[in-house]
Amino acid sequence: MLDLQPxxxxxxxxxxxxxLGMPMSQANAGATAALLNGLAADMQALRKLPLGDEEPAxxxxxxxxxx
Amino acid sequence: xxxxxxxxxxxAADVNSRKRSAREVADAALARAEKFQDQYRxxxxxxxxxxxxxxxxxxxxxxxxxxxxxAGVPFAVKDLFDLEGVATTYGAKVFADRIAKSDATVVxxxxxxxxxxLGKLNLHECAFGFTGENPTFxxxxxxxxxxxxAGGSSSGSAIAVALGICPLTLGSDTGGSIRxxxxxxGVTGLKPTYGRVSRAGGLPLSWTMDHVGPITRTAADAALAxxxxxxxxxxxxxxxxRLVPDYPAELSARIRGLRIxxxxxxxxxxxxxxxxxxxxxxLEKLFSLGARQVEVNLPxxxxxxxxxxxxxxxxxxxxxxxxxxxRSADYADDIRPLLLAGLFMPAVDYLGALRARRIIxxxxxxxxxxxxxxxxxxxxxxxxxFGQQTADLxxxxxxxxxxxxxxxxxxxxTGYPAISNPCGFSKSGLPIGMQxxxxxxxxxxxxxxxxxxxxxxxxxxxxx
Numbered sequence: 001m002l003d004l005q006p007x008x009x010x011x012x013x014x015x016x017x018x019x020l021g022m023p024m025s026q027a028n029a030g031a032t033a034a035l036l037n038g039l040a041a042d043m044q045a046l047r048k049l050p051l052g053d054e055e056p057a058x059x060x061x062x063x064x065x066x067x
Numbered sequence: 068x069x070x071x072x073x074x075x076x077x078x079a080a081d082v083n084s085r086k087r088s089a090r091e092v093a094d095a096a097l098a099r100a101e102k103f104q105d106q107y108r109x110x111x112x113x114x115x116x117x118x119x120x121x122x123x124x125x126x127x128x129x130x131x132x133x134x135x136x137x138a139g140v141p142f143a144v145k146d147l148f149d150l151e152g153v154a155t156t157y158g159a160k161v162f163a164d165r166i167a168k169s170d171a172t173v174v175x176x177x178x179x180x181x182x183x184x185l186g187k188l189n190l191h192e193c194a195f196g197f198t199g200e201n202p203t204f205x206x207x208x209x210x211x212x213x214x215x216x217a218g219g220s221s222s223g224s225a226i227a228v229a230l231g232i233c234p235l236t237l238g239s240d241t242g243g244s245i246r247x248x249x250x251x252x253g254v255t256g257l258k259p260t261y262g263r264v265s266r267a268g269g270l271p272l273s274w275t276m277d278h279v280g281p282i283t284r285t286a287a288d289a290a291l292a293x294x295x296x297x298x299x300x301x302x303x304x305x306x307x308x309r310l311v312p313d314y315p316a317e318l319s320a321r322i323r324g325l326r327i328x329x330x331x332x333x334x335x336x337x338x339x340x341x342x343x344x345x346x347x348x349x350l351e352k353l354f355s356l357g358a359r360q361v362e363v364n365l366p367x368x369x370x371x372x373x374x375x376x377x378x379x380x381x382x383x384x385x386x387x388x389x390x391x392x393x394r395s396a397d398y399a400d401d402i403r404p405l406l407l408a409g410l411f412m413p414a415v416d417y418l419g420a421l422r423a424r425r426i427i428x429x430x431x432x433x434x435x436x437x438x439x440x441x442x443x444x445x446x447x448x449x450x451x452x453f454g455q456q457t458a459d460l461x462x463x464x465x466x467x468x469x470x471x472x473x474x475x476x477x478x479x480x481t482g483y484p485a486i487s488n489p490c491g492f493s494k495s496g497l498p499i500g501m502q503x504x505x506x507x508x509x510x511x512x513x514x515x516x517x518x519x520x521x522x523x524x525x526x527x528x529x530x531x
Contacts, residue, residue: 022410036412051419
């Protein structure tokens with residue numbers, strides 16, 4: 001895989017409209033892009049962790065209130 | 068301020084024995100809440116009518132001969148828990164008009180036990196921050212120095228106990244929000260095991276990592292409160308059906324031979340000198356009581372931090388999405404980007420984090436087989452000034468979000484119980500806390516260690 005490229009405010013603006021139907025100001029898009037880049041750095045170790053056949057830890061039960 | 072405020076146990080004893088009425092206690096607590104409100108902003112709303120109604124009911128029950136574990140004990144709740152007929156604001160303009168239709172499970176339990184609710188406490192907006200700065204309801208201020216933060220997000224919950232307004236408050240903790248403000252304000256804050264206390268009737272930050280717990284002056288009061296708060300709840304599928312131990316009865320057992328885990332990497336490698344000294348002395352005190360040190364190495368901490376990020380952001384954004392779509396501008400400037408960012412995080416990262424969570428749980432369980440509690444500082448620095456963005460620590464300046472949460476948030480991911488216990492003061496007079504972390508559902512042990520420590524020290528008894 002290629003190294004991650006920084007998320008830009010333009011990317012956020014486009015995705016906000018195209019995927020969420022939520023227009024976003026330039027200021028909000030800039031702050032969001034900066035945060036996403038920080039989060040990506042924080043999640044590097046997690047993304048490299050071999051997860052094997054682990055299932056996600058969820059709490060869903062087929063009958064309400066009876067896990 | 069100097070006079071010591073009574074504990075839950077002392078108030079309940081007085082009211083049960085009719086030495087004082089619940090109404091008298093409530094009036095005194097309400098007066099104190101009003102007295103400090105302008106300066107410290109502990110409350111979002113003080114509710115005198117509700118408090119007096121609760122107090123009248125307690126006095127009636129006592130007259131009929133009932134004995135109540137929290138008879139007349141004034142308490143207050145972080146303003147994300149529902150109190151019937153009152154707005155649950157979440158500390159946010161967006162929720163300012165959200166009137167609760169019923170009490171949260173935890174509120175109901177405290178009231179049924181004889182507690183008297185004084186009102187709703189200030190918090191960092193939407194519980195998604197750690198300073199207590201709040202542009203809508205006013206900044207929560209540290210009781211030891213109002214120019215400094217109280218911590219958060221359960222800011223008012225720690226302030227109210229520190230100022231002696233009431234001996235018990237409720238907070239929630241998703242990354243450290245009970246423990247960190249407790250440390251910065253010099254009080255005792257317990258984050259129980261995930262599932263030990265019902266979350267029903269509390270607004271969520273992160274469904275799978277939110278924990279509800281008490282903030283008190285003493286560990287003995289925390290044990291009393293937890294005994295009342297814990298237990299199953301049909302309204303919360305994650306609330307455990309495990310037997311609720313008699314926490315107060317287990318406080319006095321000695322800690323001789325108890326194994327205290329210490330891990331220098333991550334938890335002790337970059338501390339303010341005053342914090343390092345206070346926590347080391349705290350450890351020495353526990354050794355003097357017969358505990359022994361075991362060096363440990365919790366693996367996968369970087370992965371745990373990443374998993375915490377990968378879970379908290381999407382879960383928070385999923386809850387807030389409808390409000391973001393309609394009223395984005397009404398969120399505080401520091402909260403809006405956090406909630407927007409969560410909308411763009413890949414689902415595969417979220418699921419990867421939930422898968423990693425199982426691996427981390429398994430690996431840490433092995434480490435905790437060899438210790439009874441892990442001891443760490445709660446925070447590496449004391450309360451910082453408003454507006455400060457970094458903490459000066461050995462190794463260089465650290466962003467506050469890392470400094471204040473890295474030592475606490477791993478235990479939100481794993482759901483382990485953890486308590487912040489006052490263990491000293493800095494040279495400038497600011498409180499310091501040490502964190503005791505236990506195995507899942509071992510609240511009795513962490514409470515016992517904290518209690519035994521408090522029997523030998525008086526840090527928890529100091530008032531601003």
